[in-house]
Amino acid sequence: MVMAVDVDLDLVRRARAGEFEAFDRLVARHERRVYNLARRILRRPEDAEDVVQETFLSAMQHLAGFREEAAFPTWLLRIATNHALKILRKRRGLRTVPFEESRGRDESAGGPIPPPAYIASWREDAERVADRPEIRRLLDRALAELDPKHRAIFLLRDVEGLSTEDAARALGITVANAKVRLLRARLKLRERLTRSLGDPSTRVEGHAHDHDHDHGHGPSSGASRDAARVPGPRAPGRPIRRRFHP
Amino acid sequence: MKRKPSVYRPPAAKAVRRFSLSGTPEMKCQKMLRAINDYVDGVLDPAICEGFESHLAGCNPCQIVVDNVRQTITLYKAGKPYPMPVGCSRRLHRLIRERWKAKPE
Numbered sequence: 001m002v003m004a005v006d007v008d009l010d011l012v013r014r015a016r017a018g019e020f021e022a023f024d025r026l027v028a029r030h031e032r033r034v035y036n037l038a039r040r041i042l043r044r045p046e047d048a049e050d051v052v053q054e055t056f057l058s059a060m061q062h063l064a065g066f067r068e069e070a071a072f073p074t075w076l077l078r079i080a081t082n083h084a085l086k087i088l089r090k091r092r093g094l095r096t097v098p099f100e101e102s103r104g105r106d107e108s109a110g111g112p113i114p115p116p117a118y119i120a121s122w123r124e125d126a127e128r129v130a131d132r133p134e135i136r137r138l139l140d141r142a143l144a145e146l147d148p149k150h151r152a153i154f155l156l157r158d159v160e161g162l163s164t165e166d167a168a169r170a171l172g173i174t175v176a177n178a179k180v181r182l183l184r185a186r187l188k189l190r191e192r193l194t195r196s197l198g199d200p201s202t203r204v205e206g207h208a209h210d211h212d213h214d215h216g217h218g219p220s221s222g223a224s225r226d227a228a229r230v231p232g233p234r235a236p237g238r239p240i241r242r243r244f245h246p
Numbered sequence: 247m248k249r250k251p252s253v254y255r256p257p258a259a260k261a262v263r264r265f266s267l268s269g270t271p272e273m274k275c276q277k278m279l280r281a282i283n284d285y286v287d288g289v290l291d292p293a294i295c296e297g298f299e300s301h302l303a304g305c306n307p308c309q310i311v312v313d314n315v316r317q318t319i320t321l322y323k324a325g326k327p328y329p330m331p332v333g334c335s336r337r338l339h340r341l342i343r344e345r346w347k348a349k350p351e
Contacts, residue, residue, distance in 0.1 A: 020346045027342055035330040049334045053341055060345060113279045119307045121315075126317040129322035158319050183283045190314045193321070198314075204307045233325055 008072040016063055023063075027056050030073055031191060033160070034080045040155050041084045043144060050087065055080040070166070077160055078170040081152065085171070088148050113183060119206050120198030129197075142192040150185035157182050278308060286315050 008029070014022035031052060038051035059066075066075055113154050129135045143151055149171075155165035157178075168178035249285050278301065284290040285298055 014299060020269045020343070023346065024339060024342060025338060031335060031338060032327060032330045035334065036327045039328050045331065045334075049331075049337070052330075052334065052338055056338065056342055057345060060342065060349065068347050115279065117325060118305075118313075119310050121310055121313065122317050127324055129327065130321055135321070139322060143322075154322075159322050159325075165314040177284060183280065186283065186286075186315050186318060187279070189322075190311070190318045193318055194314050197317075202310070206311075 005071055010064060012063065012068075023060060026059075026072070030076055031056070033073060034076055037080055037160060038084050038157055040143060040159070041081075041148065042087055047084075047087050051080055051083045058083070074162060076165050077156065077162065078166070081156065081170040094181050103245040105185060111189060113180075113187065116187065116191060116206050118198060119204070120194055120200060120203040122194065122197045123199040124197070127169070138193065139178060139195055142189050144197050145192065146185055146188055150181050150188065153178055153181040154185035154189065158186070282312060282315060286312065286319070 006024065011022045011026045011029075015026060034055050035048055035052050037043060038055075039048035042048055044049065059076060062079075066072070133212060143154075146154070152171060153167055156162045156170055157164060162170065164178050164182070165175055167182075168175045171178065173181070278298070279292060280289060281298055285295065288300060304311065
């Protein structure tokens, strides 16, 4: 069996030798993946198209610089991420902080991770519901609500399957920073999805996260307030059992 | 019909040290949260992993959170990609062909 990696490498070598059809096939093999990443990071189809075009033009220009120790799609996604970040930066203008980390902006250093507020088992298994249109809309909405820097790391790492190191390199951030961003992204998505997909009868209380945790939830987050205000119905004999920590 | 919720079941707890015995409850919670990623990805340091699993065995909310995170990732991975518009693909291939011809050898 010919591995996809070998097919890519063969095409890259032929394209380097001047064969246009080989490069055109590389484009055909990977255009959808690049488009999807860009579309999910930037959301606007026209921006995604810009990224796809810029990515393959850059790839064409720098094909000689592609080092074969990285997989070709990983290299492409790195280029695509760069172009997507440029568009994000343009959108944000000069007034705001840059997307990438700068001095004092390394998230790995500190800042507490917001604790889970709505904790309940999902009503159905993820794999069974993934194709439903309403679930797809929910996923898109949840992703759109994320900060772009959290969205980008989640897409690269968990949807595209890049290693944390490759994802960090694509984003121009440290591995430690990538890990913290990924954690924040996953926890935010978990929170958002569980509020829609969680089974209220399985709901349990998390750790209150204030010092006086015998007196219920602290007022620090809207999510905690919501959780305290709208307790889901609980099955008889299944009181809120444990705090997030014993 | 209501299905029995799928909750992650960790392996039976062994007699190992607790995940964290020191610090305030908030610190324990932060440590637990920070370890969730590595645990879900299967790359948590074995020494910490034992403590993590021991904690999980006795903590239903943590079990649910770990399971939720796994399901969240599964759901996004299983999601269908956006179809690439035909026009977008056509324009891309045309552009590539033009630039290929124009590029210096």
